[in-house]
Amino acid sequence: MTHLPSRLAKVSARDVNVHYGEKHALKHVDLDIRANEVTALIGPSGCGKSTFLRCINRMNDQIENAHVSGALTLDGQDIYDKGIDVVQLRARVGMVFQKPNPFPKSIFDNVAYGPRIHGLARDQAELDEIVMTSLEKAGLLTEVRDRLDEPGTGLSGGQQQRLCIARAIAVSPELILMDEPCSALDPIATAKVEELIDELRENYTIVIVTHSMQQAARVSQRTAFFHLGELVEVADTEQIFTNPQHPLTQGYITGRFG
Numbered sequence: 001m002t003h004l005p006s007r008l009a010k011v012s013a014r015d016v017n018v019h020y021g022e023k024h025a026l027k028h029v030d031l032d033i034r035a036n037e038v039t040a041l042i043g044p045s046g047c048g049k050s051t052f053l054r055c056i057n058r059m060n061d062q063i064e065n066a067h068v069s070g071a072l073t074l075d076g077q078d079i080y081d082k083g084i085d086v087v088q089l090r091a092r093v094g095m096v097f098q099k100p101n102p103f104p105k106s107i108f109d110n111v112a113y114g115p116r117i118h119g120l121a122r123d124q125a126e127l128d129e130i131v132m133t134s135l136e137k138a139g140l141l142t143e144v145r146d147r148l149d150e151p152g153t154g155l156s157g158g159q160q161q162r163l164c165i166a167r168a169i170a171v172s173p174e175l176i177l178m179d180e181p182c183s184a185l186d187p188i189a190t191a192k193v194e195e196l197i198d199e200l201r202e203n204y205t206i207v208i209v210t211h212s213m214q215q216a217a218r219v220s221q222r223t224a225f226f227h228l229g230e231l232v233e234v235a236d237t238e239q240i241f242t243n244p245q246h247p248l249t250q251g252y253i254t255g256r257f258g
């Protein structure tokens, strides 16, 4: 039985299905994402984690053969409503990708890009303020304060990823989607980004796809385990890793498959 979307959830998914042509990639997913928490999506390669993530900001719209059905709401509002402005939606729901992808622009302009296109600053002083605050929140300001005019692509991989997080934050999103944000980073840069995720949860809701169970255990409060397109189990992270209810979850977290 499909339950009604939860009013308490930041994002509520009910009977969400995604097909890529004939391929049924996501099957009847019911999942609530709670506000001001980090929710980790885990599961073996190809199980549909990224597909689910892309449903939330309608990135699947850009994939020609993708078809999404079911109900997805953000604060109770239908994400797939015909009246929804997708550009506005993506300002509310930011995204950070696997590979840091700064624009070929200066550090300052990378962060100022979103506020400029959304008209968030009335003048240069306000824009400066947004850029500096976003860099600060992303834990990058002290490292780049003196080189804001230099290209973002000249930063280290870990710094570039924090720049992308600053860029996402600059438009004041409510939700940040992260698709394996540390997979291209070394352990030290990964630790910094994980620390940052933990701090950001105070003001944002975060959904992170990760292949690292250690990372899911370190950064998230809730964990959802997917397998072959189905959501097998969702629970508090501690429970998933200490007392999973489903044998498939148990098998995955103990490394028996995946």
Ligand SMILES: Nc1ncnc2c1ncn2[C@@H]1O[C@H](COP(=O)(O)OP(=O)(O)OP(=O)(O)O)[C@@H](O)[C@H]1O
Binding pocket: 020, 023, 025, 043, 044, 045, 046, 047, 048, 049, 050, 051, 052, 063, 065
């Ligand atoms: N554009 C596409 N066209 C056709 N099939 C796709 C497309 N994108 C994904 N798929 C298929 O849908 C399924 C789910 O893919 P998805 O990328 O969501 O999985 P994932 O769990 O994020 O995997 P990974 O951990 O390897 O990134 C896979 O079988 C994949 O091959």
